[in-house]
Amino acid sequence: MTLLSEYEQRQVAEAIATVERHTDAELVTVLARRADDYAYIPLLWASLLALLVPGMVHYLGGWLSVDSLLIAQWLTFIALSLLFRIPRLTTRLIPRAVRHWRASNLARRQFLEQNLHHTVGATGVLIFVSEAERYVEILVDEGISRHLDNHVWDDIVQRFTEQVRQGQTLQGFIGCIEACGRLLSQHVPPTHERNELPNRLVVLP
Numbered sequence: 788m789t790l791l792s793e794y795e796q797r798q799v800a801e802a803i804a805t806v807e808r809h810t811d812a813e814l815v816t817v818l819a820r821r822a823d824d825y826a827y828i829p830l831l832w833a834s835l836l837a838l839l840v841p842g843m844v845h846y847l848g849g850w851l852s853v854d855s856l857l858i859a860q861w862l863t864f865i866a867l868s869l870l871f872r873i874p875r876l877t878t879r880l881i882p883r884a885v886r887h888w889r890a891s892n893l894a895r896r897q898f899l900e901q902n903l904h905h906t907v908g909a910t911g912v913l914i915f916v917s918e919a920e921r922y923v924e925i926l927v928d929e930g931i932s933r934h935l936d937n938h939v940w941d942d943i944v945q946r947f948t949e950q951v952r953q954g955q956t957l958q959g960f961i962g963c964i965e966a967c968g969r970l971l972s973q974h975v976p977p978t979h980e981r982n983e984l985p986n987r988l989v990v991l992p
Contacts, residue, residue, distance in 0.1 A: 803986040806968030819991040821919035822890035829871035837864035890922035934974040
């Protein structure tokens with residue numbers, strides 16, 4: 788998993804600038820490597836398996852002494868704690884609902900941190916991606932939601948999510964920005980020239 792290069796980030800910024808010439812909406816894009824480090828997940832699974840696996844071996848075989856059982860549990864816990872910290876494995880251990888909940892929370896924090904709620908006319912639009920969670924969300928302020936129902940973004944988000952899964956994050960961003968631009972230019976056309984928020988892609992490590 789790699790975040791976009793500087794050249795690719797400039798392509799995203801240029802796509803935003805093009806779209807904003809035809810709408811009053813202010814677009815901000817955010818790309819996160821992951822929504823959380825999930826530090827507790829490897830420890831939780833390692834603890835559970837360290838209790839169960841040596842215990843089952845002892846129950847079925849009966850050849851472990853009490854001291855050997857304790858040592859086996861500690862060694863199992865240490866080995867699995869290290870193994871489960873590999874990012875690919877960590878992600879697979881986390882329930883999808885938890886991953887999406889954490890990513891959704893981060894998206895909402897970014898909406899506030901990027902000042903999208905302070906635009907003139909409440910026309911902020913956030914396009915948020917968290918790569919590890921394969922999560923995409925579009926959040927809009929009330930000045931946009933008055934003209935466009937939230938369901939209009941569903942197909943755009945679904946297409947973008949599939950592109951993130953395929954490792955086509957840049958193409959996904961460009962396609963998403965252009966698709967949003969077509970809707971915004973129709974329903975939130977430009978009334979005056981402005982650029983309240985930076986067009987650059989915000990990258991969260």
